[in-house]
Amino acid sequence: MKKIGLLFLSVIMLLFFSGCTTSQSSTIEKRELVISAAASMTDALNEVKEEFKKEHPGILLTYNLGSSGKLVQQIESGAPTDVFISAGKSYVDKLEQKDLIIKTSRFNMAKNELVLVGNKEQRIKISSFQELAQLKDKKIAIGNPESVPAGKYTEEVFKHFNILNKVTDQLVMGSDVRQVLAYVESGNAEVGVVYASDALISEKVQVLATSDAAWHSPIVYPCAIVKTSTKQSEAELFLTYLKGEKSQEILKKYGFK
Numbered sequence: 001m002k003k004i005g006l007l008f009l010s011v012i013m014l015l016f017f018s019g020c021t022t023s024q025s026s027t028i029e030k031r032e033l034v035i036s037a038a039a040s041m042t043d044a045l046n047e048v049k050e051e052f053k054k055e056h057p058g059i060l061l062t063y064n065l066g067s068s069g070k071l072v073q074q075i076e077s078g079a080p081t082d083v084f085i086s087a088g089k090s091y092v093d094k095l096e097q098k099d100l101i102i103k104t105s106r107f108n109m110a111k112n113e114l115v116l117v118g119n120k121e122q123r124i125k126i127s128s129f130q131e132l133a134q135l136k137d138k139k140i141a142i143g144n145p146e147s148v149p150a151g152k153y154t155e156e157v158f159k160h161f162n163i164l165n166k167v168t169d170q171l172v173m174g175s176d177v178r179q180v181l182a183y184v185e186s187g188n189a190e191v192g193v194v195y196a197s198d199a200l201i202s203e204k205v206q207v208l209a210t211s212d213a214a215w216h217s218p219i220v221y222p223c224a225i226v227k228t229s230t231k232q233s234e235a236e237l238f239l240t241y242l243k244g245e246k247s248q249e250i251l252k253k254y255g256f257k
Helices: 002-029 039-055 068-076 089-097 130-134 149-160 164-170 177-186 196-201 232-243 245-253
Strands: 031-038 059-066 083-085 107-111 114-119 140-143 171-174 191-195 205-210 220-225
Touching: 031 039, 031 068, 031 232, 039 059, 039 177, 039 196, 039 232, 039 245, 059 068, 059 232, 068 083, 068 089, 083 232, 089 220, 107 232, 107 245, 114 149, 114 177, 114 196, 130 164, 140 149, 140 177, 149 164, 149 177, 149 191, 164 171, 171 177, 177 191, 177 196, 177 205, 191 196, 196 205, 220 232, 232 245
Parallel strands: 031 059, 031 083, 140 171, 140 191
Antiparallel strands: 083 220, 107 220, 114 191, 114 205
């Protein structure tokens, strides 16, 4: 009986430690993929992350979100990054010229629109970008054109209507497009210029006007694998997933095209 008891105990212990080893192995085998992406992609990418995990449980997506310009600076400085998703073509062009991305991996994953929004409680009564010049005592939030693609597009629209010099003193610069949205939501600025996808997620702002695509450079979201990535096979899986039907449905849900 004692031998049987000892044998039974040995089997239980073997199964226990085997389970622990399996658990530890699965944790060790999980590969982290660092995605540096434009802040305007935040909500859509969070949902993509959950869906991607179902198909690729061994890959952990970690997002580094911010303005495209600042993300480029980080990549140029050697910050660990596997995939870069920009809100503007010029930023990926810059990395490509410096041979910092894998050119063949590059593609445009989405498009967007630029919209003028106002705080619902402020009830600003304008319906066009041209009318911004009439808001003499109001603050206008935009992304910093030096590092925020949305700010660059906004500047192009203002120049198109020859109102940039007229509104310069009223401008409040955001470090990324989500900060611009926050300025309008909080009332720190009466109006602001963001992407249609940003306006869609907010219950505190209303769209006052939508920019015509002819007024600014094309708003596209190119992405590519960073050349220094040590996980290029995993990065390729992620980019393939972004091209897929499920990801494209998620992007449309959040206002992208």
